[in-house]
Amino acid sequence: MKIKSDFVTNSSSSSFIVSGKNTKEIAKQMIEIVFTEKAEYFPESVDKKFQEKIFKNLKKLDKDENIMISFTCNYETFISKDNDGNIFVDTCRNHDWENELNIVDHFGEDGYNQHMKNQNLLEFVNIDTGERGSKKKLLDIEMKKIRKSLKEKV
Numbered sequence: 001m002k003i004k005s006d007f008v009t010n011s012s013s014s015s016f017i018v019s020g021k022n023t024k025e026i027a028k029q030m031i032e033i034v035f036t037e038k039a040e041y042f043p044e045s046v047d048k049k050f051q052e053k054i055f056k057n058l059k060k061l062d063k064d065e066n067i068m069i070s071f072t073c074n075y076e077t078f079i080s081k082d083n084d085g086n087i088f089v090d091t092c093r094n095h096d097w098e099n100e101l102n103i104v105d106h107f108g109e110d111g112y113n114q115h116m117k118n119q120n121l122l123e124f125v126n127i128d129t130g131e132r133g134s135k136k137k138l139l140d141i142e143m144k145k146i147r148k149s150l151k152e153k154v
Helices: 023-041 048-060 109-119 135-153
Strands: 013-018 067-069 077-081 087-092 103-106 124-126
Touching: 023 048, 023 067, 023 077, 023 087, 124 135
Parallel strands: 067 124
Antiparallel strands: 013 087, 013 103, 067 077, 077 087
């Protein structure tokens, strides 16, 4: 797992603003994209119970909560909304977001850096586990799980 800590022009990271009613709607669209792509490219690994759990968890959220999707390719996805109603997405380029989401604008380096400063002050909820915390806290939790999993395999 990669953890993105800075803007890198040749990385597989992607940050953009999307139009939509709320963060919950955007999270649902993105989760559907991930599950559809997984079914297309890795049908043997589709876990219907996991998918049902994720959509059930999503229904419990308020419409504009800041959401972390921990199972997107390469990077976790973070979705947040600012006071002006802009919905920001910080994610990876390894899914077909361009054709499925209504992307309004991509960040340049300056916009990304300012956005990251603002985003680091927010509380997110992990759609998979329900854990809440800052972006850093949730990423730290994910890293601990991965390390534990790797130790168990040895």
